[in-house]
Amino acid sequence: MAIKQQTPRQQKHLAVLIDADNAPASIIEGLFEEITKYGVASVKRIYGDWTGPQLGSWKKVLLDHSIQPIQQFAYTKGKNATDSALIIDAMDLLYTRRFDGFCLVSSDSDFTRLAARLREEGLTVYGFGEEKTPKPFVSACDKFIYTEILREEAPEAPPAAPDKQPAGEPAKPASKSKPQKVPVDLIAKLIDDLSDEDGWIQLGALGQNITRIRPEFDARLYGFRKLSDLVKSQNKRFEVQVRGSSASGGESLYVRNRKGGK
Known part of the structure; x- marks a missing residue:
């Protein structure tokens, strides 16, 4: 008689979509450690205008974490084209029916409707953003993690000697948010x-x-x-x-x- 092998519990497949304009690269380690608690990051994409210097800190960590950069030119000054590109990709991924949930990494309230739409399809939405994130976006997610927590949990690098500091980049003191009052x-x-x-x-x-x-x-x-x-x-x-x-x-x-x- 053949012995039926037990299959391991299937993990949730997640699509991780990062708004590089509204998320700091310093959260990268803590971000993916946190995501592993909820499932497997099957897709990892990050959106922004990679032709400019403003996303330099993200460029340094993309390869290490196998994140696919999606180029989105800033066609009009003051307009965030990144949001539209991320939303379009999210809907394309949604209709593949391959995912159990989405991780939306941004502090931008423009993704409020996207989070609600994904939940309407029965998918779990995990939001990641700073404590300044508008309440509507936070409430639209099933679970929202403030990225200040992720930065605090990441191991702090020892401060570099004065002569080792990169030119034009003064040392920034480590800051930790004060614990909130327990509800x-x-x-x-x-x-x-x-x-x-x-x-x-x-x-x-x-x-x-x-x-x-x-x-x-x-x-x-x-x-x-x-x-x-x-x-x-x-x-x-x-x-x-x-x-x-x-x-x-x-x-x-x-x-x-x-x-x-x-």
Whole structure:
């Protein structure tokens, strides 16, 4: 009798489209590390006018990450032709039906309708942009990751000696955004709304529902690597319980509001 081999769980195929005019090259390492959490970057394209010097920092990293540069001339000063080229390519890729999701890397609100259109087709949209990204674009994505997080997680290179600094490029001090205030009231309300009769909810389910309401929610914005660390830090408001899983032999975390907690 032939033995049927088990196939590994199929990973999601993602199309990564980068707006070079509205994304810094310094995020490149953290960007693709983050994308691997969600699937395989089957297509990697970046859009901009590569004839000018303004995208020099991107040119240095394209080959290392196998990103295909798409040339888009700036036909009219002040008009961003890159957006149109990216949107057209996104729709062409959409209709191939080969992808499970898209990663849109930009801080430009012009991609709000594109994100919504891709989701209408049942695809998952991951947005990547700076904290200045307009709210409509953030909300149009299933998940939005602020690129400041990615830059902070990337290893910092040691500062070069004064005589090693490139001419005309003064050294820039490393800047890290201050952690935001933990939205404990939002978390507490969701626990009340979704918990079982004893007030418990599985941590993964809680995280999924927070993201549905706030696509930009990320524990790293508040100074924590994981949601579990964030919840545990708020021990005056939340209780955490570890439960074993009979199916996998692993453990699951459950959380509930602490009675009388404030």
